[in-house]
Amino acid sequence: EFENVTIDRKYHWAVRLIINNYIDSLFHIEDRTEEEENKLLSLFELLETQGEGTSYAVTLSQLNLAEYYAYKGDKRYKDVLKKLHHIKDRELVRHIVPASTRIKAIYYSRVGNFKKSLILILESLKKSEYYGNTLEETILMESAMDIFKRVTAQFSAVQKRKFFTDTPIFKYLLKVQAVKDTYLGKEHAKNVSILARRLGEILGLEEEELEILEFAGLLHDVGKLYIPWFTLNKITPLDDEDWEIIKIHPVKGAEMLENLGMWREAEAVRNHHERVDGSGYPLGKSELNILDEIVGISDLFDAAVSPSRRYKAHKSKDELIRELLKGEPFKFSAVVLNALGQAVDKGLA
Ligand SMILES: [Fe+2]
Ligand SMILES: [Fe+2]
Known part of the structure; x- marks a missing residue:
């Protein structure tokens, strides 16, 4: 309870930080009760009385407040953001x-102007890249996904795949991911997508499944957007702790797609590092769908075969096939x- 406390000025920064953390915890409750809602508003007010300043805590809480209004489709988000202009x-x-920019995007998506909202998200992603703000990148992802979900709510699976592959912001997310994952480079996602489709064709799968393969191949590593830059790009060998972090990328990627209602694509993304002998991750599953395996082998x-930096001694295709088979x-x-053997023989891989 902060209401009746007098605080020594020199501790104001600490108080702001505590209040801000409290705001943060309330802010992230999805269905706030009326009591929590009122508490949140009174905390925002309280913070404002703690003095203007350029401290991190004040800025964060003002951004929180702006985001709060934006989510409600309340124009007052602008007034709050204005206060930050002078910093x-x-x-x-x-x-x-x-x-x-992201907060503006949230506002426009809430009032139903999706087009403007997506343009702003793209702008915000570019800005966060320009400012080297990787934390913001992750938050942006969540906002982008939220907007995508709203736009595509009534779409069929086919329409969704078409929408995502045609949307500049989705391409941009993939670009950010490729830039982040410097070991594999920007062609990796596209290569996996093409190879996965070809393997599906060789196996005589239906068009719908080929499209799922193509899409899951493109997105298989998108969960790496959630992995810190310094872990993905470590020059020294990865230790156990690093691996634990890296192993969440299939789960994060799958959650993104599930959230968009793309269940089959999500499943293939979730399982692209699982192997039928149970030696894979994250779960060590052994019962895999053919689509999971195709994305997995295309990725591997x-x-x-790509000249990546981490796996320096990259292999020739023949060598690799021999190794895989034996x-x-x-x-x-x-x-x-x-x-895969057939694809290599025909020069398709
Ligand atoms: Fe992966
Ligand atoms: Fe990959």
Whole structure:
């Protein structure tokens, strides 16, 4: 309870920080009760009385308040953001600029102007890249997904895939992911997508499944957007802790797609590092769908033959195929290995 406390001025920053953390915890409750809602508003008010300033805590709470209004489709978000215009502190500006644009985007999506909202999200992503703000990138992802979900709510699976592959912001998210994941480079997602479709064709799958393969192949590593930059790009070998973090990327990617109602694509993304002998991650599953395996083998194949930095001694295609067939035949089922062999023979991989 902060109401009746007099605070020594020199501790104001600490109080602001505590209040701000409290705001943050209330802010992230999805269905707030009326009591929580009132508490949140009174905390915002309280923070305002703690004095203007350029401290991190004040700025964050003002951004929180602006976001709060934006989510409600309340124009007052503008007034709150205006207060931040005068701030010159570099560190804060780096946070404020992309966040303000994102908040605007949230407002427009709430009032139903999706087009404007998506343009703003793209702008915000570019700004956060410009300011090197990777934290903002992650938050932006969530906002972008929220807007996508609203736009595509009534779409069929086919329409959704078309919408996403045609949307500049989705391409941009993939670009950000590729830039972040410097070990594999920007062609990896596209290569996996093409190869996965080809393997599906060799196996005589239906058009719908081929489209799922193409889409899941493109997005298989999108969950890496959630992995910190310094873990993805570590020059020294990864330790156990790093691996634990990296292993969440299929789950994060799958959650994104599930959230958009793309269940089958999500499943293939979730399982692209699982292997039929149970040696994969994150769960060590052994019962896999053919689509999961196709995305998995396409990913492994492209990563192994591309001249990446982490796996320096990249292999020739023939070598790799031989190795897959002899050395590790139990990681993939025979049909899938066979399809890859055929693709290589025909010069398709
Ligand atoms: Fe992956
Ligand atoms: Fe990959």
